[in-house]
Amino acid sequence: MDNNTLIRSRQRVIVTVVALLLGPVFMIGPAAGGVWLFVANGFSLTSAFVLLVFVGGSAFISYHMLQNFHWVEFDGVRIRGRRFWTRQLVDQAVQDIVEIRPLGSLVRNTTTAIIDKLLGPVRGYEIRFREGPSIVLVCYDMTNVNELVRAVEQAVERARCA
Numbered sequence: 001m002d003n004n005t006l007i008r009s010r011q012r013v014i015v016t017v018v019a020l021l022l023g024p025v026f027m028i029g030p031a032a033g034g035v036w037l038f039v040a041n042g043f044s045l046t047s048a049f050v051l052l053v054f055v056g057g058s059a060f061i062s063y064h065m066l067q068n069f070h071w072v073e074f075d076g077v078r079i080r081g082r083r084f085w086t087r088q089l090v091d092q093a094v095q096d097i098v099e100i101r102p103l104g105s106l107v108r109n110t111t112t113a114i115i116d117k118l119l120g121p122v123r124g125y126e127i128r129f130r131e132g133p134s135i136v137l138v139c140y141d142m143t144n145v146n147e148l149v150r151a152v153e154q155a156v157e158r159a160r161c162a
Helices: 013-041 045-065 110-119 145-161
Strands: 007-010 069-074 078-083 089-093 097-103 124-129 135-138
Touching (some): 069 135, 069 145, 124 145, 135 145
Antiparallel strands (some): 007 069, 078 089, 124 135
């Protein structure tokens, strides 16, 4: 790949639609449910604990959803990506990439074995940098993931050999 070629990976339309429709429900829903249960059952140690667990669930889901990228592009020298929800721009040079890690199942069981057979063992990639947030690309959520990662890997290898 030469330095003038731009490879872009975009979030698929169906993923965008589902995220817009269900994202707020998943991010706010557990906390709202916890508050409702707390108010409906009155103050007690149990209801306070349930509220805390539900708010924690909302925070966990929100944190992971806020990491999603709307698009990621690579021009041979720099990799850039815009987060879907926060619109934060991540912009890093190839020389700052420290690791490209494939993402797969953390737990091995019958369900993950079946999913691995259907979708393959690699679900995506995490590109880590010396400083700043990493870029996570999920194969079935975004287009051109494998092509983009392959081009980034080649550029990293060239940068290390130079």
